[in-house]
Amino acid sequence: MKLTKDNLHDFIRGAAILGTGGGGDPYVGRLMLEQELRKGADIEILDPDNISDDVFAINVFSMGAPTVFVEKIPNGAATVISVRKVEQVLGRKFNAIMPVEAGGVNATLPLIVGALTGLPVIDADGMGRAFPELQMVTYNVYGVDICPLVTTDDYGNSVTYETDTAQRAEWLARGVCVRMGGISQAAGYPMTGRQIKDTAVRHTLTLSVEIGQAVREAREQHRDPVDSLIDYFCTARHPRHAATLFDGKVVDVLRETKQGFTVGRVMLDGIEGSTGKHCEVTFRNEFLIAKTDGRVVATVPDLICCLDRETAESITTESLKYGNRVKIIGIAAAPVMRTPEALAVFGPRAFMMENDFTPLEELG
């Protein structure tokens, strides 16, 4: 897989859909990446199935509330400072860059850092979707240390964390993130090729391009792009359950930027097949739980996506507004995300919800 000006739009569209409402504004992410590609950057993508065990990769991401990212744009150069600081603490150089999550910004930032440093980017991440907190990645679930973690602000001020758990690193780094203005540029979870193969969710970049392409082709061929997206998942090489959960319009949005997160809920009234029904989706950067007429229809870690009902373009939690005509769709999370260990870290109870996880396909 190679990322070029040709498949860039597909990639961004797909990554934003996997971002489940979070991971930053895809418009911002696209502009940042286009700028690097226009400079002639050639970003090499490595297939995790074929990497050597002694690859040494660092995960990079923007941390903070997506509401803030809209005004305070994520910063590639500051992210490179974080990478260099981690190298300094470890006394060892990285030879690859990696995303922690999918999403409009956090899927593109690693590619930008790849372009800035000349390092290849691994086609894998820590969730195959987006999550709000640093401990919520398969790496952590399956024993990779987040530390040394470094976060840097736009002025190049950096903070290095060495903690006993990823949850504690999240707690401390979030406090700093708020004081850095609601966004910080992070590098953490240094990983060997062996650890990547053992713990990462593979081929998220390829998947992003493919689903972005499925949506584009449906539009070109005047098919329904949301239906085509669902078909893609159901008939893919590794099929996953996917379904439209609700068809409606946004009638209310409650949204706050609080302690470094964008939290709230969106209320929808049904149209077409959902006429007469009501839907509520709760979010914390990402969509966490969807309820139709009070009944749970999908919950984390399964993906809940809010898509424009005509174009299937992803609508992020910070940009949702009254009047949006949307379809809420559910996509089953990768199997590695649904184990008991994984659910303990990012299942519904990790978000203080009162229900246990039930797979999307059983909620019908």
Add this chain to the structure above:
Amino acid sequence: MKLTKDNLHDFIRGAAILGTGGGGDPYVGRLMLEQELRKGADIEILDPDNISDDVFAINVFSMGAPTVFVEKIPNGAATVISVRKVEQVLGRKFNAIMPVEAGGVNATLPLIVGALTGLPVIDADGMGRAFPELQMVTYNVYGVDICPLVTTDDYGNSVTYETDTAQRAEWLARGVCVRMGGISQAAGYPMTGRQIKDTAVRHTLTLSVEIGQAVREAREQHRDPVDSLIDYFCTARHPRHAATLFDGKVVDVLRETKQGFTVGRVMLDGIEGSTGKHCEVTFRNEFLIAKTDGRVVATVPDLICCLDRETAESITTESLKYGNRVKIIGIAAAPVMRTPEALAVFGPRAFMMENDFTPLEELG
């Protein structure tokens, strides 16, 4: 000067008086230091007038709200972790330890770290008093970099800050301090012997012992210990203006632990020579400004101390309570603390007060 079991009580008493209500509970500080001395620790104190230019010292301190220190005791071992982390970043070992400030805990902690590491302690600090924020030291005023700064919690989790200004380090480290439970153990302002001679307030440890001794001797000789303390300053080798500003009893205390600081004010009704008058002293960890019947009688950086009117024992801002019979005394800050550069960093306006600094002796 040597610190032993014999002059320990004098030292603690004197350091707490210079702490101007902050710097931690002297009782806690004394217990911590007694424990080390009982183990047979021999703490070498270096005279800053006689050190070599290539001494390389690190400042250590507890950061946080003194209200928290009472329950969550400062931690010598965690402070040593911070020192080692600074060494790791700089790739160079320290050969001396230094206090940033006077006070019940922050004057003793460097001695404890000296005992734990076997390193000598410099008889100097960054203010000759206590202040609430990290940038409020002569080192910073006169050009010494606070970074790398490290703060560590009781579990050994450490955070390293590399920032453009000391004020930004304070801002970020304060956020972490709150999330570490309201107290963190810090090491910062790495300094050479040359920098110590150029920027530090010298002989604060010796001064602490001497004023503690003056108070003790007055008690033994049935003289008024508060008057004797004032006499000490007025007739010392380097005389400084000192005066009793108010004699009264505490009738109200407003105190909150907020964003990592102990903030509030104490109201006093006059007794004896102050009968019929009222006094209000505002604090942020330390006492900042004293007003009698609405008129300013002392302000930072001059020292405002609240002493038991019978024993001259210091009363800290976190332990003040209704009914305390106290004398409020003012002591002129060292000349190095009263320059325009210094006042810009810790004069009244740095604390959002509306008045400029007027020396204690002119407020009469």
